[in-house]
Amino acid sequence: MFGVFGISEAASAAGATVDVTLHKKKMDEFPTKEIQNTGEEMSEFDQYKALPGVEFTAWDITTDFYKKLDVELAKLPENHSDAEYDAAVKKVKQEFKLADANNAISKGTKTTDKDGLATFEDLEERDAGGIYKVYLFDETEKEGVTAGAYPLFLILPALKEDGTPIKDIHLYPKNKVKPEDIDKEIVDENGKPITAPTEGRYDYEVGKEIYYRATFTIPSQIGDELIGEDGSKQTRYSKLNFTDAVDKTGVKFESISKITADDQEIDLTEFQKHGTISLKNTESNYDKDQFAGFEIVMNLNNATNKNDDPNYQISRATADYLKNYAGQKLAIYYAVSLTDDTPVDESVENSFTVDLNHDNSQEDEVQTVVDPPVVTTGGRKFIKVDSKELDQGLAGAEFVVIKTEGSEEYFLKIEAKTRTWVKVVGDDYTDAKIFTSKDDGTFEVTGLTYGDYSLREITAPNGYSKLEDDFDFTISKDSYTDEAAQLKIANVTKGGFLPSTGGTGIIAFLIIGMGLMTYAYIRYRKLNQDV
Structure with missing residues (x-):
């Protein structure tokens, strides 16, 4: 030119x-x-x-x-x-x-x-x-x-x-x-970017939706055509696929909420006439051992109008559709959520890849997001012990988790898919999730964000006094996976019931004993006389 x-x-x-x-x-x-x-x-x-x-x-x-x-x-x-x-x-x-x-x-x-x-x-x-x-x-x-x-x-x-x-x-x-690098970021429910945490990982409660935005600039010449030596025609671009994949199992894909081009929302119905959207591990087909994600395959191919005109026409129609967005930044907004099957305190990465081919290249051009955002869910492990014997675990202690916001207290309620916080009213913990210590005294709290919480004992182990004060704890990076971070919660025994020396209790024992001895003596004399 x-x-x-x-x-x-x-x-x-x-x-x-x-x-x-x-x-x-x-x-x-x-x-x-x-x-x-x-x-x-x-x-x-x-x-x-x-x-x-x-x-x-x-x-x-x-x-x-x-x-x-x-x-x-x-x-x-x-x-x-x-x-x-x-x-x-x-x-x-x-x-x-x-x-x-x-x-x-x-x-x-x-x-x-x-x-x-x-x-x-x-x-x-x-x-x-x-x-x-x-x-x-x-x-x-x-x-x-x-x-x-x-x-x-x-x-x-x-x-x-x-x-x-x-x-x-x-x-x-x-x-x-040079095309702009593809990108991926975590946003709020309105699509606004969220400031990256200092810990390096975004922490979420189980069940709470995590919103992402993945972006890619549509090639300027997506609508171009190649003319062969024999006069045959084919679309310049023969492939444009988008793939998102979570690297840990136990994550559920929620939905693709919208797709935009230069911030203008695209009609998804029209979009899907020129491409196929496949969602993985959604609510309807969730499998705790599978990986969540999506794949979008645009209907582009390398057919020519001379060797395969029907497929060429499909590719041509798709190229013409995408040409409307040539040079524009395509943004895909979608959400996933963590579940009780998600590994606790582990980094969950979510990659985004664009795979395209043009000019009959022998190799695809693959672009992958570098350093995608990392999410996690936190937790903490506990052991209920005897205050005098710290290696002795105690079973049957019951706790609720308390979170304080300002002057208000809230207890944790866990339903099938979500965690919610309910305002504490008096001593009513009817809907609260009860955490009970096992035979060895252990129990754990998982699926929460980083922060400060308290355990409130509502039932003490048999023979032990209930804690008068809440037990404060913090969930942070590695607080669950670090075995040294397990917290001991000690209870004081109420003591046994042995009678005191000289008290009425021992007199009763002496009277009963003497009565039994007298009965035995009389019985012995009677038997000798009969003989």
């Missing part, structure tokens, strides 16, 4: 000038075929987004260019053809190096604005000898932007098809822009 405007004998007023506007567009790949600049605005490029911040310097290279062209023309017969002349011009452009142009004159530097435009005004059409000028627009290297293989040349005059001179010239430099 460089200016190839021929030398013309058309008259031009002395001191005449032209304005040149460069249109810089975002393209993820170079065009499949050369697009000739016309010198006028071209609707072919309207589908592409503007590329701001690219710097160009305009150079008057007239003297150096024609010196090199004269060398090439000298190799041609005197009556050379137009085709031979054009070939010589093309050769000079391909081999031209600005660094070797000793007579080049800078005409200023411009940077493309928010609309991707950089305009050089009042460039002279001719030199003092009446020769039409030749300009080169040198693009400064910019990270992530690959310019075309050859510089952008403008050989005046620029003419319309009817031979009319163009004074306001528009050129479209060829470039290839």
Whole structure:
């Protein structure tokens, strides 16, 4: 897409000038075929987004260019053809190096604005000898932007098809822009990003929905077509798949709530006419040993209209649909939730991958999110013991978990899928989850976020006094998996019931004993007398 405007004998007023506007567009790949600049605005490029911040310097290279062209023309017969002349011009452009142009004159530097435009005004059409000028627009290297293989040349005059001179010239430099990295982040229920925790892991209660947003920029040339040597047609892109996968079992996929393009919501019904959405490990097919996630497969393929027209038409329709969102940022909003089957205190990662293929490549281009957000659920282990014998576990102690917010207390209620907090009213813990110590005295609290909690004993082990105060504890990173973090909760025995020396209890025993001895003696005498 460089200016190839021929030398013309058309008259031009002395001191005449032209304005040149460069249109810089975002393209993820170079065009499949050369697009000739016309010198006028071209609707072919309207589908592409503007590329701001690219710097160009305009150079008057007239003297150096024609010196090199004269060398090439000298190799041609005197009556050379137009085709031979054009070939010589093309050769000079391909081999031209600005660094070797000793007579080049800078005409200023411009940077493309928010609309991707950089305009050089009042460039002279001719030199003092009446020769039409030749300009080169040198693009400064910019990270992530690959310019075309050859510089952008403008050989005046620029003419319309009817031979009319163009004074306001528009050129479209060829470039290839590195696609934006795909991304994934945790958001709130309204889609707003949540600040990353200092611990490095987002902590959630079991049953609470975790909202994600995964983003990918749709290729600018998603709607392009390839033309084979036999004239056959196929879509330039033959694959575009999105895959999300959780790396731990015991996680449930909730739903895809919406898909947007540049923050505008897409009609999911229409979207699914051009792609298949598959959800894994949802409520209806949940399996604690399976992995949650989703897969979106767009209906693109590599069929041509000559070898498989029905599938080509499917791919063509999908490419045309996606073309509406070319260059736009696609965002997929979805949610998962942790369950009682989710490993406690372990990092749960959720990868996001985009798999695409274009230009009949032998290998797919796979993009994967680097450092996806990590979630977890917390817990703590306890052991109920005798205060005098700390290695002696005690069974049967019953506790409820208390959380304090301001001046209010709430107890933990666990239902089939969720955890909720109910305000404490008096001593009523009817709906509370009861945690009971086992025979060895152990029990655990899991599926909670990081934070401070308390255990309130509502039933003490038999023979022991109930704790008068709540037992405070904290859930944090590794508080469940670290065996050294197990907390001991000691109870004091109420004591036995042995009678005191000299008390009424021992007198009763003595009376009973003496009575039994007297009965035995009398029985013995009676038996001897009978004999």
